[in-house]
Amino acid sequence: MSIFEESGLIKRCSQNPVLAAADAPYESSLVFNAGITKFNGKYVMVFRNDFGFYKGMYDNGNTTETGTNIGLAFSDNGIDWQVQPEPCFSMQGKDISRAYDPRLTVIDGRCYMCFAIDTRQGVRGGIAVTDDFKNFEVLSITAPDNRNMVLFPEKIGGNYIRLERPFPVYSHGGKENFDVWLGRSPDMRYWGDFECILNWDEVPFCNSKLGPAAPPVKTEKGWLTTFHAVWKQEEASLFGWEASWGKIYYGGLMLLDLEDPSKVLGVSKKPLISPVEKYEEEGFRGSVIFPGGMILEDDGEVKIYYGAADTVECLATASVDDLVKSCLE
Numbered sequence: 103m104s105i106f107e108e109s110g111l112i113k114r115c116s117q118n119p120v121l122a123a124a125d126a127p128y129e130s131s132l133v134f135n136a137g138i139t140k141f142n143g144k145y146v147m148v149f150r151n152d153f154g155f156y157k158g159m160y161d162n163g164n165t166t167e168t169g170t171n172i173g174l175a176f177s178d179n180g181i182d183w184q185v186q187p188e189p190c191f192s193m194q195g196k197d198i199s200r201a202y203d204p205r206l207t208v209i210d211g212r213c214y215m216c217f218a219i220d221t222r223q224g225v226r227g228g229i230a231v232t233d234d235f236k237n238f239e240v241l242s243i244t245a246p247d248n249r250n251m252v253l254f255p256e257k258i259g260g261n262y263i264r265l266e267r268p269f270p271v272y273s274h275g276g277k278e279n280f281d282v283w284l285g286r287s288p289d290m291r292y293w294g295d296f297e298c299i300l301n302w303d304e305v306p307f308c309n310s311k312l313g314p315a316a317p318p319v320k321t322e323k324g325w326l327t328t329f330h331a332v333w334k335q336e337e338a339s340l341f342g343w344e345a346s347w348g349k350i351y352y353g354g355l356m357l358l359d360l361e362d363p364s365k366v367l368g369v370s371k372k373p374l375i376s377p378v379e380k381y382e383e384e385g386f387r388g389s390v391i392f393p394g395g396m397i398l399e400d401d402g403e404v405k406i407y408y409g410a411a412d413t414v415e416c417l418a419t420a421s422v423d424d425l426v427k428s429c430l431e
């Protein structure tokens with residue numbers, strides 16, 4: 103279900119969803135909100151794998167044990183994926199219940215993964231680095247409450263740059279109106295010089311939370327990056343497994359200045375992706391689009407990967423020129 107019509111610039115992959123729970127060779131019920139990059143000549147995907155969930159689980163009380171880990175898949179063409187035999191990452195332990203929503207950025211030949219963790223003290227955002235997707239070194243973790251971090255693929259002005267979404271509640275009177283922030287670091291461990299770069303009320307299809315989605319890609323005109331924008335729709339049921347689910351998540355698009363990415367050059371006025379297909383409208387949480395991966399191919403095609411309905415992972419393509427133009431119009 104969608105209130106706002108999408109901009110008409112993307113073409114959904116005919117093979118959607120490109121990854122689903124049935125593709126995982128281990129316990130899995132929801133496969134979504136993946137991070138994707140090209141690394142060592144292959145497409146790599148790390149995805150959120152939730153298990154123990156099923157349709158109807160909320161009808162007579164949730165009796166199964168649920169959990170989350172991060173799965174790994176490789177592909178030669180970005181469409182057909184081979185899921186690896188074991189999940190590659192989880193951070194369960196004292197005070198940490200799970201890691202989820204991974205994002206990938208290659209910087210200077212190493213692969214960095216941002217992720218969220220749910221902890222006893224709140225939601226925190228982590229950054230880890232890996233060269234083989236077996237060994238991960240965790241480099242930094244934010245204080246609560248923060249998540250949705252994405253890294254730029256190169257240093258700018260001598261610093262690593264990330265987008266992030268802290269979620270202050272106290273100062274907002276409990277309201278879920280959150281914005282996109284930018285942070286800088288000389289070494290990937292210590293982060294500072296934070297700036298709010300896009301407020302939730304600057305996006306026409308957002309009345310609640312706004313947050314980063316895919317790590318930015320470099321174009322001639324600026325850094326192109328997706329975001330997620332939430333429209334609260336309390337009165338309507340959105341085909342979620344939870345009857346009370348009432349938030350529509352849109353995929354949005356913006357362009358940031360190449361030299362100073364805290365400057366927003368433009369935001370596309372319409373959603374890039376609105377939930378309209380059955381696989382986007384119906385699932386664990388209906389009408390959720392979460393575009394966490396973006397790849398710019400040499401021929402100007404952009405691959406946009408997105409979690410749909412918190413249940414499956416999908417792909418859409420677009421032309422980079424069209425996308426840039428839509429931000430500047």
Ligand code: BMA
Pocket residue numbers: 135203351387390392409412
């Ligand atoms: C957010 C996160 C996302 C999820 C979205 C919709 O708060 O948990 O991972 O896709 O809600 O359920």
